Amino acid sequence: MLRYIRSTLLCLLLGVVSTAHAASIEATGQAFLVDGDLGKAREQAINDAKRQASLQAAAYISSTQQLSNGILEIDNMRVSTLSTIRDVEVLDEKLFGNKLHVRIRAEVEVDTACENGGSGNSFRKTVAVSAFPVEQPAQKNLGGFRHIDSLLAKQLVERINRHPNLSALNAGHLQLQNPLSTAATHQLDNGALTTLMRHSQQLDTQYIVSGVVRDLSMVDPSVMQEENLFVSTYNRLDYKSDKHLRNFAIDLYIHDGFSGALIDQFSLATQGRWTLQPNQQTGFATPAFYEQAYGKAVADLLKDAAKQITEKLRCMPFSARITAADSNRLWIASGQRSGLKVGDKLSVYRKSVMYNPSGPATTELINTQQTLTISDVQATSASGFIEGSTSQHNIQIDDVVIFW
Numbered sequence: 001m002l003r004y005i006r007s008t009l010l011c012l013l014l015g016v017v018s019t020a021h022a023a024s025i026e027a028t029g030q031a032f033l034v035d036g037d038l039g040k041a042r043e044q045a046i047n048d049a050k051r052q053a054s055l056q057a058a059a060y061i062s063s064t065q066q067l068s069n070g071i072l073e074i075d076n077m078r079v080s081t082l083s084t085i086r087d088v089e090v091l092d093e094k095l096f097g098n099k100l101h102v103r104i105r106a107e108v109e110v111d112t113a114c115e116n117g118g119s120g121n122s123f124r125k126t127v128a129v130s131a132f133p134v135e136q137p138a139q140k141n142l143g144g145f146r147h148i149d150s151l152l153a154k155q156l157v158e159r160i161n162r163h164p165n166l167s168a169l170n171a172g173h174l175q176l177q178n179p180l181s182t183a184a185t186h187q188l189d190n191g192a193l194t195t196l197m198r199h200s201q202q203l204d205t206q207y208i209v210s211g212v213v214r215d216l217s218m219v220d221p222s223v224m225q226e227e228n229l230f231v232s233t234y235n236r237l238d239y240k241s242d243k244h245l246r247n248f249a250i251d252l253y254i255h256d257g258f259s260g261a262l263i264d265q266f267s268l269a270t271q272g273r274w275t276l277q278p279n280q281q282t283g284f285a286t287p288a289f290y291e292q293a294y295g296k297a298v299a300d301l302l303k304d305a306a307k308q309i310t311e312k313l314r315c316m317p318f319s320a321r322i323t324a325a326d327s328n329r330l331w332i333a334s335g336q337r338s339g340l341k342v343g344d345k346l347s348v349y350r351k352s353v354m355y356n357p358s359g360p361a362t363t364e365l366i367n368t369q370q371t372l373t374i375s376d377v378q379a380t381s382a383s384g385f386i387e388g389s390t391s392q393h394n395i396q397i398d399d400v401v402i403f404w
Contacts, residue, residue: 027052123318139216144281159306195262259363272297346401
């Protein structure tokens with residue numbers, strides 16, 4: 001009988017790092033000289049040396065294991081490095097026969113490890129970003145921010161997509177938080193409170209980011225209500241004063257797309273000077289908006305929000321929905337864009353909905369003890385085979401595969 005061990009994450013070479021650090025690494029790469037093309041061989045050798053430098057700095061093995069008759073067998077292994085290479089310097093290159101050897105020195109910056117001691121997996125996870133409604137809508141009038149609900153989501157999507165391990169989709173047309181005053185908590189018909197997101201599975205993404213804009217007010221509202229011409233003129237000339245500071249505060253919520261469970265939540269706030277007249281309307285996230293010190297402060301906050309979302313989801317498992325099942329073959333809703341390759345192996349989980357008379361229904365994932373081995377990969381889909389049969393293990397559409 002097989003006993004599975006959930007995704008062990010082991011550190012290779014230098015051990016799991018707990019803080020980000022940079023190191024100067026020397027490494028050697030090799031490449032064959034083909035048709036006398038020295039330039040191409042040099043490029044390939046340098047790329048090989050970069051990989052070696054990355055592995056020397058910190059490499060991680062992520063594996064799913066099984067125990068069979070007391071013998072430990074590796075069911076799946078995937079090596080990934082959490083590092084950035086810069087300032088590459090070629091120290092030496094030599095040609096031995098038809099093989100070019102290149103030695104480099106590079107600065108390798110290693111990312112932090114996950115709290116559980118792992119490194120996070122290298123698959124690209126999908127996340128939908130919904131609208132950010134404003135808790136006090138009247139605050140949108142100053143500057144003409146009437147479309148901030150959807151535009152903020154669009155701006156956040158653009159920044160998240162600059163990070164390689166997430167694929168963000170714009171769902172800014174959807175408002176998922178209601179009521180705003182108590183988000184992300186809402187009350188069920190029977191009076192119970194829950195943080196479960198309703199209808200989350202309709203978006204068909206692994207994770208969902210939603211939020212609420214809590215504050216867009218001026219720190220000193222009177223500066224926008226001044227009727228005295230002399231004082232108003234003085235205020236405009238005194239544009240560096242803190243009386244022109246304007247608030248920007250948001251709450252963000254991260255939910256699991258398959259179960260609707262709240263994974264994490266955090267708040268961000270900043271201030272910047274808003275020196276335009278009360279009737280001047282730049283709109284939100286326009287070039288004129290970003291010319292303001294307030295706009296620059298908001299841009300920095302959104303960059304920080306994208307970074308925090310990426311860091312929080314990097315250590316979460318990769319999962320994909322099963323779209324079809326036939327005999328011993330499964331199709332899933334992830335492919336090349338998620339980093340899947342032929343030969344990758346993912347654990348198969350059956351999804352079960354548990355109904356609670358006194359509370360909300362919850363989704364439970366049950367390990368089928370089956371492993372999907374990918375045999376065909378398309379841009380946004382993939383398929384493969386399991387050892388058993390789908391009917392035997394009751395594997396159906398909308399069940400999931402997971403790589404921890």
